[in-house]
């Protein structure tokens with residue numbers, strides 16, 4: 001805020017100085033890029049500064065959390081959208097040389113918006129990988145190379161284009177950026193059968209802190225371990241992932257069955273906790289929980305929707321459900337037999353009949369003002385605990401929870417195989433969200449509500465550490481460790497995201513990026529040992 005006592009002439013002068021500064025910074029950056037990439041053609045079309053009419057639309061384009069786009073949120077000096085790997089490399093070199101901090105964006109789904117807003121660095125620029133979305137699927141070798149800026153939906157589509165019996169086990173949502181998504185784990189409807197995205201990565205290329213491009217062999221097994229689950233923005237800029245494809249049957253089955261409190265939702269959900277993590281690993285039944293959208297608030301109830309993917313036909317599914325989970329009362333009418341690619345569209349909530357080509361548009365249908373948190377559950381929550389949860393859900397305007405079963409393949413990895421530690425013994429993960437509308441006068445009310453809900457859940461969920469999913473980034477974590485050093489705070493969220501793997505991540509970070517070039521609000525810290 002500008003104080004009114006500063007004379008206007010001084011203000012104009014200050015404004016001019018800052019304009020000249022950012023213009024010359026941009027020019028120096030471009031000159032440096034040209035020198036370092038050997039690039040002849042103009043780079044002007046790849047750089048967007050606030051004076052460019054497209055600046056706001058580029059900044060907002062893939063950003064998912066509107067809470068981080070409000071006018072008061074800090075804005076970048078400019079956005080650079082490299083169209084080649086060597087320009088990403090040059091951008092790292094030139095940012096270092098000019099002393100300007102960069103943050104990296106692939107798909108823009110970060111829950112706290114840290115791929116497009118920095119609260120701790122001023123000034124900063126965005127390196128946006130939106131133009132780097134190559135995908136090369138090779139069915140013969142069962143593999144694909146995928147570039148960071150491609151989306152999960154594009155990858156699924158390119159696989160489907162070549163084969164109806166191959167797939168890839170990553171996110172349910174189809175606009176996630178491969179770059180930021182796989183770095184944090186990447187779960188989806190096939191996780192109980194095939195594990196996470198990171199469990200199916202076999203090679204990668206990154207730009208490291210010295211501006212070198214390294215593949216798995218060149219980076220070594222320590223760094224290759226760290227980038228498979230250690231979270232985005234700490235170890236380098238991921239350029240390409242090489243992944244193994246997985247087999248999918250020609251026919252899969254999906255269903256969604258909804259139960260309200262009146263229909264016995266509490267007892268059924270209690271039972272789900274005992275069943276879903278142990279049932280056939282080809283079956284993934286998540287639960288979407290929210291108040292019914294009754295027009296009349298006093299008549300609101302809680303609804304639980306069982307939203308499932310089964311890697312097989314309906315008759316086998318019905319047998320499994322009859323034996324293990326009859327309480328849900330699944331019938332043949334509830335089941336939809338379809339292809340794997342159409343199950344992707346179904347689980348991502350596209351209207352029925354949407355053609356798979358929609359996946360190439362990379363468009364998100366989410367975009368909200370929201371705050372979210374996550375928990376991992378290791379023992380079933382009693383019915384009284386669930387009832388307390390319903391009472392809390394009913395008082396927020398637009399809350400949402402998604403419960404996501406573990407077990408199966410997830411239990412076969414040890415906690416230290418990858419930095420993602422939430423493995424054997426985890427029954428399921430809870431994601432809590434609160435959403436609000438643009439005109440909401442009091443967003444703080446919703447954030448306060450979700451923090452209280454999180455406190456309420458404390459006794460029912462994992463503890464020491466209270467685990468959280470790094471891809472559901474939560475900047476509240478570590479903040480309650482009052483009067484502690486920044487390293488102690490980092491250790492607090494670090495143990496939530498990675499458990500003991502945090503210590504190994506810190507050692508690797510200190511070795512490969514001692515100057516902490518890749519840093520953000522929750523990047524892995526360096527430490528002298």
Ligand SMILES: Cc1cc2nc3c(=O)[nH]c(=O)nc-3n(C[C@H](O)[C@H](O)[C@H](O)COP(=O)(O)OP(=O)(O)OC[C@H]3O[C@@H](n4cnc5c(N)ncnc54)[C@H](O)[C@@H]3O)c2cc1C
Pocket residue numbers: 064103104105106107108109110111114115129148170171172173175176177178179180181182183184185186187188231232233234236237238239366471472520
């Ligand atoms: C609507 C929605 C649905 C979701 N569904 C799922 C789901 O089904 N399964 C699941 O596992 N997760 C899901 N997520 C979470 C998602 O996996 C994370 O938000 C993930 O980080 C998104 O990656 P991105 O590239 O889109 O995000 P970005 O915001 O671009 O990046 C996230 C983080 O990674 C860093 N980063 C980005 N690109 C790179 C790169 N190339 N190299 C290094 N660091 C990089 C960023 O700086 C930032 O710190 C969902 C999120 C949303 C908003």
Ligand SMILES: *[C@@H]1O[C@H](CO)[C@@H](O)[C@H](O)[C@H]1NC(C)=O
Pocket residue numbers: 296297298299
């Ligand atoms: C909402 O429902 C309650 C209970 O059925 C009723 O008493 C109340 O009048 C209704 N309010 C409105 C605005 O319809």
Ligand SMILES: *[C@@H]1O[C@H](CO)[C@@H](O)[C@H](O)[C@H]1NC(C)=O
Pocket residue numbers: 411412413424425
């Ligand atoms: C998972 O944990 C259970 C209970 O502690 C144990 O019996 C089982 O052997 C473990 N499974 C694996 C694959 O480690």
Ligand SMILES: *[C@@H]1O[C@H](CO)[C@@H](O)[C@H](O)[C@H]1NC(C)=O
Pocket residue numbers: 483
């Ligand atoms: C906080 O830390 C400082 C420095 O270690 C110490 O002097 C102070 O007493 C601490 N305050 C509290 C409330 O623990």
